[in-house]
Amino acid sequence: xxxxxxxxxxxxxxxxxxxxxxxxxxxxxxxxxxxxxxxxxxxxxxxxxxxxxxxxxxxxxxxxxxxxxxxxxxxxxxxxxxxxxxxxxxxxxxxxxxxxxxxxxxxxxxxxxxxxxxxxxxxxxxxxxxxxxxxxxxxxxxxxxxxxxxxxxxxxxxxxxxxxxxxxxxxxxxxxxxxxxxxxxxxxxxxxxxxxxxxxxxxxxxxxxxxxxxxxxxxxxxxxxxxxxxxxxxxxxxxxxxxxxxxxxxxxxxxxxxxxxxxxxxxxxxxxxxxxxxxxxxxxxxxxxxxxxxxxxxxxxxxxxxxxxxxxxxxxxxxxxxxxxxxxxxxxxxxxxxxxxxxxxxxxxxxxxxxxxxxxxxxxxxxxxxxxxxxxxxxxxxxxxxxxxxxxxxxxxxxxxxxxxxxxxxxxxxxxx
Numbered sequence: 167x168x169x170x171x172x173x174x175x176x177x178x179x180x181x182x183x184x185x186x187x188x189x190x191x192x193x194x195x196x197x198x199x200x201x202x203x204x205x206x207x208x209x210x211x212x213x214x215x216x217x218x219x220x221x222x223x224x225x226x227x228x229x230x231x232x233x234x235x236x237x238x239x240x241x242x243x244x245x246x247x248x249x250x251x252x253x254x255x256x257x258x259x260x261x262x263x264x265x266x267x268x269x270x271x272x273x274x275x276x277x278x279x280x281x282x283x284x285x286x287x288x289x290x291x292x293x294x295x296x297x298x299x300x301x302x303x304x305x306x307x308x309x310x311x312x313x314x315x316x317x318x319x320x321x322x323x324x325x326x327x328x329x330x331x332x333x334x335x336x337x338x339x340x341x342x343x344x345x346x347x348x349x350x351x352x353x354x355x356x357x358x359x360x361x362x363x364x365x366x367x368x369x370x371x372x373x374x375x376x377x378x379x380x381x382x383x384x385x386x387x388x389x390x391x392x393x394x395x396x397x398x399x400x401x402x403x404x405x406x407x408x409x410x411x412x413x414x415x416x417x418x419x420x421x422x423x424x425x426x427x428x429x430x431x432x433x434x435x436x437x438x439x440x441x442x443x444x445x446x447x448x449x450x451x452x453x454x455x456x457x458x459x460x461x462x463x464x465x466x467x468x469x470x471x472x473x474x475x476x477x478x479x480x481x482x483x484x485x486x487x488x489x490x491x492x493x494x495x496x497x498x499x500x501x502x503x504x505x506x507x508x509x510x511x512x513x514x515x516x517x518x519x520x521x522x523x524x525x526x527x528x529x530x531x532x533x534x535x536x537x538x539x540x541x542x543x544x545x546x547x548x549x550x551x552x553x554x555x556x557x558x559x560x561x562x563x564x565x566x567x568x569x570x571x572x573x574x575x576x577x578x579x580x581x582x583x
Contacts, residue, residue: 210252317358397470398422411455411483417463
């Protein structure tokens, strides 16, 4: 019941669009589509798991699948089948699309393994309008339904006529005298509402309600204008990068009378600071070079609203500003990948070069100092050895008795030096 109520809200135009969806994997599924809109039917989980299937109405085979390939699609000009999730999408729905459908699945031997039934009902978008004020502007969806409140309670009015060049509805003494479109309309006296189904372009125009008292004198007269519009069915977004890094984005809608456009970026209305050309209500806009994010275009008219979103990024441009070595001032947007202007050496590389130079100089100085110290130590050692040798060469006297011979000992240390 909740699912059916939610779907009915879609058909009434409460949702942002006229696309409906339905799970047809259960036998006897009840599905609904909006006239002129789109319906997405899930027929299977994954078509690759089914060797063969056929989806048909009572008289015609619509879709045929065999051995992971699409064999035929009778309405391929306005439909598409997605094998990975088993969904069949039908666009531009008409009354003839409604009816009873059967999905028949076969195994590789040709035996029927399962059959499912599905009923598709096509309904028009329903709108309502308060026509109790003189000059009311009312709108109805092409092929849909409009509910017009003409008065509070018809039982309080002795007689009235509701006309559009000719009398459409006539009431007198608590009874409907005539209804020229009684085959597709109904009047509810208790709340004064007039419902018209299956609206066409000819239903649009200026209407007049004239009320009379019991003496036959006009008591009040009101005017009402009814406009019939085709609902917006889908939106297309097309974007391209321009030569200076700007991005041009075009928003277009399929179907829909008198479409109105609006744009948001990351949930916020586009501002003039983000636009080079166009406005928030333009069909085509040009974004500045630094604009990126979740861009949404919404298209609406008085009976429907559909939106399309796209994640956009910058076109690879950066803004540079500097003075070149020749004195030229540069201030412009350039493609970052090929930019050769205003590039300065980084501080890190300069510091690294200077650190390397200081390290090399320090090492050289240390080597020189070590060499000098080594030379000084060598000569000091050599001088000390020389003094020791010189002291060893001096004759040493020895005391003997008078009758002893004098002996002189001479030691040579030259060989040890």
